[in-house]
Amino acid sequence: MEFESPKMSRLPTIRRLPAYLRVLRQLQGEAWEHVSGTYLAEQLSLDPVQVRKDLTITGIVGTPRVGFMVDDTVAAIEAFLGWQNATEAFLVGVGNLGTALLGYAGFERHGLKIVAAFDADPAKIDVEIHGKPVYPLEKIADLAARLRVRMGILTVPEIAAQAVADRLVVAGITAIWNFTPVALKTPGGVVVQNEDLSCGLAVLSAKLRNADGS
Amino acid sequence: MEFESPKMSRLPTIRRLPAYLRVLRQLQGEAWEHVSGTYLAEQLSLDPVQVRKDLTITGIVGTPRVGFMVDDTVAAIEAFLGWQNATEAFLVGVGNLGTALLGYAGFERHGLKIVAAFDADPAKIDVEIHGKPVYPLEKIADLAARLRVRMGILTVPEIAAQAVADRLVVAGITAIWNFTPVALKTPGGVVVQNEDLSCGLAVLSAKLRNADGS
DNA sequence: TCAATATCGATATTTTTTTATCTATTATAG
DNA sequence: CTATAATAGATAAAAAAATATCGATATTGA
Structure with a gap:
């Protein structure tokens, strides 16, 4: 017999959770108490069964004929x-x-607060951008240690991506949100989420070519 | 017996194609003639079998002991x-x-050229941004017809998303790259690609919580 | 109270995607 | 010319995800 890990991967499910959250928050604003999986599915053009199954990952349980408590969900x-x-x-x-x-x-x-930014270009240093201070790359390690920051958002040019990622890892960063198209090499224990725009564009292009190409 | 459609969906494969393309272009720059699926797999931390299978979708064929012709691929x-x-x-x-x-x-x-931008805010109209002209929303239909543009990139606030999407569809746009978190309702024949950042953040958050939470 | 219905949750089925295995081909070395 | 090793390509198996089915339960209205 096999123990159920409290969470298997279920990546597609996790990707849908923010969409549920968005609708639910709107319902909170309208003071709904309950919501059915069917309603959520309609709003998001999904299958009701999929919605219910997705929600089980969070441990929430609904009640028949009523649905899920909005606040609890x-x-x-x-x-x-x-x-x-x-x-x-x-x-x-x-x-x-x-x-x-x-x-x-x-x-x-979404549970994220950017506390500082870094750049290699001296012209960008020591100015605030959107209220956030910008420091030179050399300060990453020091500040990461002092502020106990563990997540890094990587928006550097492709050519610099791996080097900066290495620097983040050395500084103790354990999660990298990677907006470059580079497949970063990182040691185990560091989680990387790639956010390559060209993936989405490729899907759109393929759909488009297929929709009118034939 | 079932006819093979020239392309079934294979979305994950399509999403990986840009990564192959990026590596291949770099190899072109270094004047490589051939490349093995194994090499591509190493560069991108993928499985060699998966690389070869992915590439078949494009119709390219390799030769044993040689690999794939870089330019042809x-x-x-x-x-x-x-x-x-x-x-x-x-x-x-x-x-x-x-x-x-x-x-x-x-x-x-990546085969994409943004030819014009639009905004509801009068303060942004008639200035060029990064060399691209900005027009009021009212001009979408006219310009789409005249320039025969069929793709729209949607980066409006959430609240305006559906209305603007409707306007794009009326204007004859058949492909929408949707950067809002809204699940757009569009008529059949319009392809939509959603690019919701919060999906990726959710995955990263879940991985992070799972990595050090236990 | 009881029947009807909306809804959840569990189970099963199908489809899709990934991974593994095996065969055939071809450049290279001896 | 032959043996060998690297590689593509086909087939099969496994894993993951999406979809369908069905029974149980709680609300509503008669």
């Missing part, structure tokens, strides 16, 4: 993702994309 | 994705993220 998803209290993060690479992410207020609703 | 992937000649696109919503995307030069290597 929000709490369960947030707890599952660790979004109740914000994770502090560094952002490295204050280019177009890095600047945009620094200015995105929505992260705070 | 690049051409095959680009042809499969329709990236040989650029698709022209509109971008709607010139906020932080929209501005960043307007400034991203890499799209041109």
Whole structure:
């Protein structure tokens, strides 16, 4: 017999949780008490069975003929993702994309708080961008240790990606949100989430070519 | 017996194609003639069998003991994705993220050319951002028809997402790259690719919580 | 109280994706 | 010219995910 690990992978499920959360928060604003999986499914163009199955990963249970308690479900998803209290993060690479992410207020609703940014370009140092201070790369290790920051957001040019990632790892960063297209090599124990825009563009291109190509 | 459609879905495969392309282009720069699936797999931390299987979707064939012709493989992937000649696109919503995307030069290597931007805010109209003109939303339909643009990049605030998407569809746009977290309702025949950052953040959060939580 | 219905949760089935195994081919070395 | 090793490609197996089915339960209205 095999013990059930409290959480197997279920990556597709995890990717859908923020969508549930978004709808649920809106319902909170409208003072709903309960919501059915069927309703969530309709809002998100998903299958009701899939919604219910996804929600089980958080441990929440619904009641027949009633649905799920809205507040409890929000709490369960947030707890599952660790979004109740914000994770502090560094952002490295204050280019177009890095600047945009620094200015995105929505992260705070997603348990993420960017506390400092870093860049190799001296011209960008010591100015604040969207209220966040920008430091030279050399300060990463020192600040990471002092502020106990463990997450890094990587928005540097492709050519610098691996070197900066190495620097983050040395500084004790254990989670990297990688916006470069580079497949980073990191030691075990460091988790990396790749966010390569070209993947999505490829899917869209393929769909488009297939939709009108034939 | 069942006919093989020339391309079944194979979405995960399609998402990996840009990564192969990136490595292959680098090899082109170093004047490699051939490359083995094994080498590509190493570079991208993938399984060699998966690489070979993925590449078959493009129709490219390799030769034993040699591998794949680099130039031919690049051409095959680009042809499969329709990236040989650029698709022209509109971008709607010139906020932080929209501005960043307007400034991203890499799209041109991915068969995408943003030809115009749109925004609801009068203060943003009639200025160029990263060399791209910004027009009011009202001009979408007219310009889409005249320039025969079929792809729209959606970077508006969540609250405006569905309305703007509707406007794009009316204007004849058939492909929407959706950077809002909204599950858009669109008529059949319109392809939508969602690029919700919070999905990736959720995965990273779950991995992180799981890595040190236990 | 009782029947009807909406809804959850569990189980089963199908589909998709990944991984493994095996065979055939071809460049290279002897 | 032959043996060997690296590699593609096909087939099969395993794992993961999506989808369907069914029984149980709680609310509603008669």
